Amino acid sequence: MSDSILQLTDVKTHFPITRGFLVKRHIGTVKAVDGVNLTVRRGEVLGLVGESGCGKSTLARTILQLVPTTGGTVVLNGRNLATSSDRELLAARRDLQMVFQDPYASLNPRMTVFATLAEPLLVHRVCAPEDVAARVAELMRLVGLAPRFMQKYPHEFSGGQRQRIAIARALALEPKVIVADEPVSALDVSIQAQILNLLAQLTKKMNLTLIFIAHDLSVVKHISDRVAVMYLGKIVELGLAADVIERPRHPYTRALVSAIPTPNPDTERTRQRIVLAGDPPSPINPPAGCAFHPRCAYAQAQCKLAAPALVADGPTREVACVRLADLP
Amino acid sequence: MPLLNVQDLRTHFHTRNGVYRAVDGVSFSVERGETLGIVGESGSGKSVTCYSIMGLIPQPPGRIVSGTAFFDGIDLLHCSPRQARSIRGKRVSMIFQDPMTSLNPFLRVSEQIIEPLLIHENISRRDALARALTMLEAVGINDAAKRIHYYPHEFSGGMRQRVMIAMALITKPELLIADEPTTALDVTVQAQILELIGKMQRELGMAVIFITHDLGVVSGLCDRVQVMYAGRIVETADTRTLFKDPRHPYTRALQRSIPALQSKGAELYTIPGLPPDVSKNIPGCAFAPRCEFATDRCTAANPELLELDATHAQACLRVQAGETLART
Numbered sequence: 001m002s003d004s005i006l007q008l009t010d011v012k013t014h015f016p017i018t019r020g021f022l023v024k025r026h027i028g029t030v031k032a033v034d035g036v037n038l039t040v041r042r043g044e045v046l047g048l049v050g051e052s053g054c055g056k057s058t059l060a061r062t063i064l065q066l067v068p069t070t071g072g073t074v075v076l077n078g079r080n081l082a083t084s085s086d087r088e089l090l091a092a093r094r095d096l097q098m099v100f101q102d103p104y105a106s107l108n109p110r111m112t113v114f115a116t117l118a119e120p121l122l123v124h125r126v127c128a129p130e131d132v133a134a135r136v137a138e139l140m141r142l143v144g145l146a147p148r149f150m151q152k153y154p155h156e157f158s159g160g161q162r163q164r165i166a167i168a169r170a171l172a173l174e175p176k177v178i179v180a181d182e183p184v185s186a187l188d189v190s191i192q193a194q195i196l197n198l199l200a201q202l203t204k205k206m207n208l209t210l211i212f213i214a215h216d217l218s219v220v221k222h223i224s225d226r227v228a229v230m231y232l233g234k235i236v237e238l239g240l241a242a243d244v245i246e247r248p249r250h251p252y253t254r255a256l257v258s259a260i261p262t263p264n265p266d267t268e269r270t271r272q273r274i275v276l277a278g279d280p281p282s283p284i285n286p287p288a289g290c291a292f293h294p295r296c297a298y299a300q301a302q303c304k305l306a307a308p309a310l311v312a313d314g315p316t317r318e319v320a321c322v323r324l325a326d327l328p
Numbered sequence: 329m330p331l332l333n334v335q336d337l338r339t340h341f342h343t344r345n346g347v348y349r350a351v352d353g354v355s356f357s358v359e360r361g362e363t364l365g366i367v368g369e370s371g372s373g374k375s376v377t378c379y380s381i382m383g384l385i386p387q388p389p390g391r392i393v394s395g396t397a398f399f400d401g402i403d404l405l406h407c408s409p410r411q412a413r414s415i416r417g418k419r420v421s422m423i424f425q426d427p428m429t430s431l432n433p434f435l436r437v438s439e440q441i442i443e444p445l446l447i448h449e450n451i452s453r454r455d456a457l458a459r460a461l462t463m464l465e466a467v468g469i470n471d472a473a474k475r476i477h478y479y480p481h482e483f484s485g486g487m488r489q490r491v492m493i494a495m496a497l498i499t500k501p502e503l504l505i506a507d508e509p510t511t512a513l514d515v516t517v518q519a520q521i522l523e524l525i526g527k528m529q530r531e532l533g534m535a536v537i538f539i540t541h542d543l544g545v546v547s548g549l550c551d552r553v554q555v556m557y558a559g560r561i562v563e564t565a566d567t568r569t570l571f572k573d574p575r576h577p578y579t580r581a582l583q584r585s586i587p588a589l590q591s592k593g594a595e596l597y598t599i600p601g602l603p604p605d606v607s608k609n610i611p612g613c614a615f616a617p618r619c620e621f622a623t624d625r626c627t628a629a630n631p632e633l634l635e636l637d638a639t640h641a642q643a644c645l646r647v648q649a650g651e652t653l654a655r656t
Contacts, residue, residue, distance in 0.1 A: 258519075259516045263543040265567045279484045
């Protein structure tokens with residue numbers, strides 16, 4: 001279980017900001033992902049949380065090489081995807097698939113379910129043309145859809161059913177790793193539960209590795225083995241899901257956890273909430289040193305000097321805070 | 329006498345595909361200073377209920393088929409347009425879900441905030457601007473003197489929602505209707521906005537109707553909650569009772585499908601099937617087809633919202649008959 005399948009080393013994804021129509025001038029850089037080190041173990045569910053703009057979706061797209069990497073390496077099964085050719089990437093994508101947030105936008109409205117699910121099978125030649133229909137039916141049953149809906153178009157399905165189609169498409173090639181970018185945040189609570197159960201079952205059954213991105217911490221805690229918390233392009237805390245969310249150590253994780261409203265009127269009214277002031281800073285001009293220091297209650301002069309690295313805090317946890325030892 | 333008393337409200341939409349009974353016989357009341365939460369999944373009619381009260385239903389295709397909504401003795405659904413205008417935006421205000429689309433992008437926020445004042449109060453522009461400035465400071469916008477002249481795109485999502493709140497509260501309304509005001513925001517910003525709404529409510533002593541699908545938000549903010557399903561209220565109770573002792577099968581199923589209330593890793597309860605199509609005439613209880621306790625009786629008679637005790641009412645026939653619905 002503990003051997004790694006995906007290693008990210010110092011991954012950086014920067015986007016240039018240019019101005020001008022004919023003569024483009026470079027006026028700045030958005031450091032969406034800025035030095036992420038992460039090892040994903042075979043068969044685990046890794047939750048990735050953070051607020052909008054913290055770079056979690058860009059990190060997902062970087063892992064799949066849907067955006068070019070500025071620096072660092074993404075190693076899947078011993079092969080560095082950041083420097084792979086297109087042909088090598090095509091092969092790698094048999095092992096690495098993605099499920100997107102919005103099932104209304106991620107399915108082609110002009111393709112039937114059959115066409116959507118058959119496409120990866122034909123592109124990667126994993127299935128003889130005469131066996132495609134049987135395989136598509138099998139995939140649909142796997143995600144809990146009746147194969148008789150094969151010739152329907154996405155608009156004939158509800159949001160939850162569409163997300164099932166998107167999951168079936170990602171599973172078509174029997175990948176080893178699936179990156180799911182907020183797969184349930186566009187869905188209603190009762191539908192969300194169905195999709196979460198499905199993902200949990202499938203990861204167990206097919207021994208999948210799942211990178212699950214969400215901003216809803218209770219969802220992440222429910223499904224994940226480990227959780228990584230991101231703030232402004234960097235991971236600030238990484239550890240076992242229950243530890244990180246029930247006993248957060250980094251000041252940002254503490255604030256994030258305390259901001260979630262809990263569905264229990266008794267505790268909700270009396271508990272102490274840490275309300276952060278202001279908005280997350282812009283990744284164009286991140287604060288010097290620790291990016292969280294302007295909003296941090298424990299910040300000192302040393303926090304403005306250098307960006308803290310992730311350091312081990314106990315056997316299973318890593319935290320990026322220089323004042324960790326002084327925190328209550 | 330309650331501040332707002334809605335009786336038997338029915339709002340239907342007449343479309344080419346039939347009549348959508350979005351709100352189908354809803355009765356409730358709001359006392360002065362009280363916070364009422366309306367919870368339900370998308371399509372349950374929670375927003376349409378409030379849009380009907382505010383006179384924001386486009387007619388056609390919408391039609392308010394029956395019902396009364398008495399606000400301080402005036403029926404908002406049947407009064408003259410002139411009378412409605414003197415209440416709307418002055419004594420009843422509304423904030424919307426999406427702060428990106430509910431502000432006019434072509435007008436400076438100063439113009440938008442003083443508009444209700446200029447319409448409803450005999451006040452000079454200069455005095456109105458002075459009050460707008462105080463209001464912006466009260467909702468926590470730093471450097472308000474400068475930023476009051478900005479355009480909406482120059483604010484972040486959380487800041488825009490603060491501008492919306494300032495605009496809604498500048499006339500010191502007696503009732504504020506908040507339609508999912510934090511759904512589009514990050515959790516840390518959501519915590520700020522919820523805190524702000526609570527603070528403004530204490531200062532102005534206004535009543536609040538808070539529409540949301542997040543039971544966590546409800547538990548911290550609301551005195552009383554009503555749960556809607558397919559255009560009807562299925563259960564209403566004070567917040568503590570609703571969470572501790574939910575009676576209606578839908579409320580119970582909803583609570584069992586939230587990850588935050590379940591132990592980690594356990595399979596979440598899922599409500600089978602999909603929400604009903606409100607364009608069809610639903611005989612009996614709308615939840616019966618998805619309900620694990622449904623009997624023949626449930627689809628035969630239309631259940632009414634009956635009181636269990638002074639503060640708790642629900643619309644399940646079997647609970648009303650005194651049966652205990654134990655999970656099988």
